[in-house]
Amino acid sequence: MIRELFNKSLKFFDQSEFFVVKSENYPVSFESNKLKEISKNQTSGLAIRGIKNGRLGLSSTTDQKRRNELLDRISNLVLYGPETKMVFPGRSHFIDLNIFDDSLEKVTIDQVVNIVQLFIDKLTKISPSILVDSKMGYLKGSTRIINSSGFDYDYDYSGSYFYANANLIRGTDMLNIWDGCSSTGLVTQSQLDNTFLKIQKNLEWSENITDSIDSDGEISVIFTPQGFAGTFLGPLLEGFNGKNFANKTSPISDLINKKYLHEKFSIRDNPHLINSSQSRPFDDEGTPTRVVNFVEEGIVLEPYYDLQTSTQIGKESSGSGSRSLSSNLYPSITNIEVKSGEENSSDIISRMKNGIIVDSLLGAGQGNELGGEFKANVSLGFRVINGDVVGRIKDTMISGNIYKCLAQIESISSDFEQVYGSSKIPFIECKGVKVVSAS
Amino acid sequence: MKYKDIFFDILNNNPSDYSEIRIEETDSTRLVYKGKELDNISQNSGFGGNVRVAYKGGWGFSSFNSISNIEQNLKNNLDEAFLQARNIGDSKTYIAEVDPNVDIVNNFSGKDPKNISIKEKKQLMDHYLGIISSASIISSADIIYADTSRKVFFGNSEGTYIEQDHVHVVSRISVQTRLGNDIQESGFSIGSLGDFELVENLDEKILKSIEKATDLLKSKTISGGEKTVVLDPILAGVFVHEAFGHLSEADNVYENQELKKLMFLGRKFGGEHLNFTDGALIKDNGTLLRGSYKYDDEGTPATVTPLVREGELVGRLHSRETASKLRERPTGNARSIGYSYPPIVRMSNTIIEPGNADLEDLFEGVKEGIYAKNWYGGMTQHEMFTFTSGESYMIRNGKIQEPIRPVKLTGNLFATLKNIDRVGKDLAMNQGGGCGKGGQSPLPVSNGSPHIRIQNCLIS
Incomplete structure (x- = not known):
């Protein structure tokens, strides 16, 4: 069926590409410590890109009966679409990645429900009035790409995920702690234990609420792995996005091969990370994936590209093309890895005289992200005095510029955590952050 | 059919x-x-x-x-x-x-x-x-x-x-x-x-x-701290959505006894000039708004729901399940962004009802403050909220002065609503927004307000 339509498309366009996806997802949701809903989601769809006379058009559908409309629709769109010189990639050699774990096939909903129930029971044991919303599920799917350069490959993937959002109310104070993990197979007991320990530690640190912090002062800040991701990754990945390089809107587009950040800082995207459901052999337009080094020892190295943006400035795609079924391609990342340092995070904290730990933010990403600026409410953060975590900070905002902060790194921890399911990030202490509190 | x-x-x-x-x-x-x-x-x-x-x-x-x-x-x-x-x-x-x-x-x-x-x-x-x-x-x-x-x-x-x-x-x-x-x-x-x-x-x-x-x-960046701010209708609309609207969604409350104790009907949140309303039936001069519909995604007819009247909590937004559990009337606020998602409790069109202050009254007596207009976005986590202006100006001695870099305002529901001391007459709607919750984004909503003034608002 697909092949037939594809062959037909070759008569319509100079180049064509089919993106065929199928997935099934089985989540269970707990609300306020209780099992609430069991679901199954099944989706499948087809997206076609056509290029004719150097112009590009895209159309997709999840309606099998309307697949035949796509070619006509794109024939109209390519009259007005953007100009492009890109050529879809042909046959290639891909890394052999194991991202389909067939042991997931044997997992039952009861098993998943049990895992979450045990996790919540453990939490309520240490904090009886805690209310936990949680979701856990497993999924499997396949991606197939066929194009007019002779590419026709597919891969199967699988994964499971778990997250818990713990809520504790004392008077008018509401504490919220979020954490989770994921894997290509069933999340392991040690992943769950780590997630539990993180929540437990945050609960302990939150026992007291501390006084406000003097405004205007720049004090030392330790970002937990989650805090670093929430504060820095958004602006940083905007800065390294090939699209913003091609448009010359990235503030670092003129800084390639220059030392701009602290030498302790190295960051890369690793699409071949083992056990990550984000890993993949080729990207969403058939370019083989590879490790992309953004910064090595403070030196700005390369951005991440998809085909269209790389072609615009005469580069090669880094295999970072990403898309949803109905969206156009855009450069995106898979598994971010920040190089760890030498000191344990607990040592970094105990060395701190007067500062804060930032774990999560509210409202990051509103404002001038591309310029590297951040400004956000600390939704979970702690005060450190003379090496002791003395309590949670509230009604506090932090602001600064990520590039300035990353040039003033004090220390990076040797231990790291899995953030957003797959990124590996250590604790990072830096200067250059402004902290303001309500009185 | x-x-x-x-x-x-x-x-x-x-x-x-x-x-x-x-x-x-x-x-x-x-x-x-x-x-x-x-x-x-x-x-x-x-x-x-x-x-x-x-x-x-x-x-x-x-x-x-x-x-x-x-x-x-x-x-x-x-x-x-x-x-x-x-x-x-x-x-x-x-x-x-x-x-x-x-x-x-x-x-x-x-x-x-x-x-x-x-x-x-x-x-x-x-x-x-x-x-x-x-x-x-x-x-x-x-x-x-x-x-x-x-x-x-x-x-x-x-x-x-x-x-x-x-x-x-x-x-x-x-x-x-x-x-x-x-x-x-x-x-x-x-x-x-x-x-x-x-x-x-x-x-x-x-x-x-x-x-x-x-x-x-x-323009310059100003140093953060607590200031008097005047919000234009667009930003004040984002404010009511973020600072109040989300906590009035009953699915936050119905299984949470502690939160129920905090968000009881009758609780005083601010002065008598505070009146908040949500409803898919709210219209703007007779035209439908972006959050308008006749039935929600559970088939419940849309309503207009008073949330705050004269500073007091009088209602909240419901699905059929939350309404039943809290023994309140369903409000037609169960919405879904698409067939892969079940409906959950969401806002529709959320407004601060007009008050009686003239625009001059809002700036009157402000020695040094900020006039914040337009929006970039906003977020809520229970009682904490934050939102960002698109443009801002200094206010000195009651006069609007030079433009400054956009500011981020943050606050706490229980403190900030009390600090709203004036509400203007000039209700206007913001229809460009989309709301995200529980992985369902963007859901079409609108919000609106007249100009309002907040004392001691934390900005950065």
Whole structure:
């Protein structure tokens, strides 16, 4: 069926590409410590890109009966679409990645429900009035790409995920702690234990609420792995996005091969990370994936590209093309890895005289992200005095510029955590952050 | 009535306490410009559905889009969803009573974007790009135009069958200026329930954005701290959505005894000039707003819900389940962004009702403060909220002065509402927003307010 339509498309366009996806997802949701809903989601769809006379058009559908409309629709769109010189990639050699774990096939909903129930029971044991919303599920799917350069490959993937959002109310104070993990197979007991320990530690640190912090002062800040991701990754990945390089809107587009950040800082995207459901052999337009080094020892190295943006400035795609079924391609990342340092995070904290730990933010990403600026409410953060975590900070905002902060790194921890399911990030202490509190 | 008989055939005589089917057909067109060029142009269509079942307090949900034999497929999904619900159910299903309705509804009005060709849509956006490109100071621009039509077929085991057509037109235009590594941005988002006219004649608005982005390069950042701020209607609308609206969604409260104690009806949140309302039936001078509809995604008729009257909490937003559990009336606020998601409690059109202060009164007596206008976005986590202005000015001795860099305002529900000391008369709506919750984003909503003044607001 697909092949037939594809062959037909070759008569319509100079180049064509089919993106065929199928997935099934089985989540269970707990609300306020209780099992609430069991679901199954099944989706499948087809997206076609056509290029004719150097112009590009895209159309997709999840309606099998309307697949035949796509070619006509794109024939109209390519009259007005953007100009492009890109050529879809042909046959290639891909890394052999194991991202389909067939042991997931044997997992039952009861098993998943049990895992979450045990996790919540453990939490309520240490904090009886805690209310936990949680979701856990497993999924499997396949991606197939066929194009007019002779590419026709597919891969199967699988994964499971778990997250818990713990809520504790004392008077008018509401504490919220979020954490989770994921894997290509069933999340392991040690992943769950780590997630539990993180929540437990945050609960302990939150026992007291501390006084406000003097405004205007720049004090030392330790970002937990989650805090670093929430504060820095958004602006940083905007800065390294090939699209913003091609448009010359990235503030670092003129800084390639220059030392701009602290030498302790190295960051890369690793699409071949083992056990990550984000890993993949080729990207969403058939370019083989590879490790992309953004910064090595403070030196700005390369951005991440998809085909269209790389072609615009005469580069090669880094295999970072990403898309949803109905969206156009855009450069995106898979598994971010920040190089760890030498000191344990607990040592970094105990060395701190007067500062804060930032774990999560509210409202990051509103404002001038591309310029590297951040400004956000600390939704979970702690005060450190003379090496002791003395309590949670509230009604506090932090602001600064990520590039300035990353040039003033004090220390990076040797231990790291899995953030957003797959990124590996250590604790990072830096200067250059402004902290303001309500009185 | 396309699926009426099929739905009722399947929903009748099944062993659940409650069951429903929703099928959706969507069509959308999208034009995206980045840098100073067209980035992509696409048309997408979707088809899919779900079955949701309640049994003894447990819920099962099954969504799908591969349909060869629709009747058999719906039956299989119903069986599956029932087994899921039965796996959980061990007590009682709570679902508030709603009279069955059979209806066909068009939730849109104005110049239908479906009757306008791709060519015309592109010509219009190219024209806007031309205005931007002719300003040499502009380093980059983002233009997004999108229209979506969503046809929803809904039926439940109580005899409700509704077909609703929604059409949305949205556009976001922003321009950037750059001096070295300093990048500044100004822009606007607009939206309407199906009226293409809204995106026509934006020349002046774009010229204004170019001017503002130019001024921003010259303007200064102010140091943070607690200040008196005056919010324009757009930003005050975002404020009521973030600072209050989310906590008035009953799904936060209904299983949380501690939060229930904090958010009890009758609790005083501020002065008598505070009056907040939400409702999909709220109109702006007789026109539908972006968060308007006749029935929500559980088939409950839309309402207008007073949330705060004279500073006191008087109501909250409900699905049928939360209304039943809290023994309140369903408000028609159970909404879903698409067939892969169950409906959850959401806002629709949220407003601060006009007060009696003239605009001058709001600035009166402000020695040093900030006039914050327009918006970038906002977020809430329980009682904490934060939102960002698109443009800001210093206020000194009651007068609006030089522009400053956009500010971020943050606060705490219980403290900040008390600090609102004046509410203006000039209600205006913001229709460019989309709301995200529980992984469902963006949901079309609108919000609005007159100018308001907040004392001791933490800004950064």
